[in-house]
Amino acid sequence: MGAGAIGCLFASALHHAGGAVTLLLRDQSVKIIDPEVPAQVATSTVVVQRQGINREMVLPVSVPGDSGAINHLLVTTKAYDARAAVASVAHRCSADTQVLLLMNGMGVADELHRDFPHLDLYYGTTTEGAYRLAPRHICHAGQGVTRIGKPRLTAPAPWFGQWSRAIDGCFWDANIDEALWLKVAINCAINPLTALQGCCNGALATRPALAQQVQQLCQEIVLISSAAGYHHTAKQLEKSVAGVIADTANNRSSMLQDIQAGRPTEIEYITGYLLTIAERHNIAAPHNRLLLQRIRNLD
Numbered sequence: 001m002g003a004g005a006i007g008c009l010f011a012s013a014l015h016h017a018g019g020a021v022t023l024l025l026r027d028q029s030v031k032i033i034d035p036e037v038p039a040q041v042a043t044s045t046v047v048v049q050r051q052g053i054n055r056e057m058v059l060p061v062s063v064p065g066d067s068g069a070i071n072h073l074l075v076t077t078k079a080y081d082a083r084a085a086v087a088s089v090a091h092r093c094s095a096d097t098q099v100l101l102l103m104n105g106m107g108v109a110d111e112l113h114r115d116f117p118h119l120d121l122y123y124g125t126t127t128e129g130a131y132r133l134a135p136r137h138i139c140h141a142g143q144g145v146t147r148i149g150k151p152r153l154t155a156p157a158p159w160f161g162q163w164s165r166a167i168d169g170c171f172w173d174a175n176i177d178e179a180l181w182l183k184v185a186i187n188c189a190i191n192p193l194t195a196l197q198g199c200c201n202g203a204l205a206t207r208p209a210l211a212q213q214v215q216q217l218c219q220e221i222v223l224i225s226s227a228a229g230y231h232h233t234a235k236q237l238e239k240s241v242a243g244v245i246a247d248t249a250n251n252r253s254s255m256l257q258d259i260q261a262g263r264p265t266e267i268e269y270i271t272g273y274l275l276t277i278a279e280r281h282n283i284a285a286p287h288n289r290l291l292l293q294r295i296r297n298l299d
């Protein structure tokens, strides 16, 4: 659910590896069923472009109002859409439904736990580079690493074998909490600043005033990480942020893209989440708070 760039990328990979994948489309209008053929399954073509070559596949489509049971639900919506997206298919999920959340930010899991305590939640984070060219037509620009896990579950879930066969660079992470936190910490240092400045990620290293702001943000994030017990993040944050800025120098952050496209940002699930944890530990974090306010004013 959430057939954007990342959703289509994983759907196509699982389909090619023989998985029975259905796209759950929230836009009811795309489900065109010929009334003359009542049993017809609605389908949609997904196109994945790699190095200029298009690969097409036809996948079955379902809409939330359908009634078929869902065994495994991959949610790749924007963080702020996830709760409503899961609510729209809650009638098709049972205690046996395994839900994998693969999106930016943190905090969605807490919302889902509150609303749907019976759901079996898994978490993922990916550095796959993919962007949307048109609806369900994506470009897979660079292979990344995908980490999947569930807190306190050291052994991979039974369904994970299919994922590791289908997707290169896909690992079960027994410490997924820390992986998600590190990703959110990196996003806190990069996304709001680039969104406010309207600059590519690389400018955070080449413009001294911005580099200094990144450093101030990182100092606060390190304090919060240590207080929250994310010691690995605290130790390597500045190095990781510098590495991501260098590796994605020409990219526009997802938050900058959201603002430029007139979409809401995921700030509440990035800096907003960080500051919720900071408050729990009585840490002020004024530089991060200022960015949160400034992005909220734009949203």
Ligand code: KPL
Binding pocket: 104, 186, 187, 190, 191, 201, 244, 248, 251, 252, 253, 254, 255
């Ligand atoms: O995840 C990203 C994002 O833009 O959301 C980074 C790592 C900052 C790359 O742009």
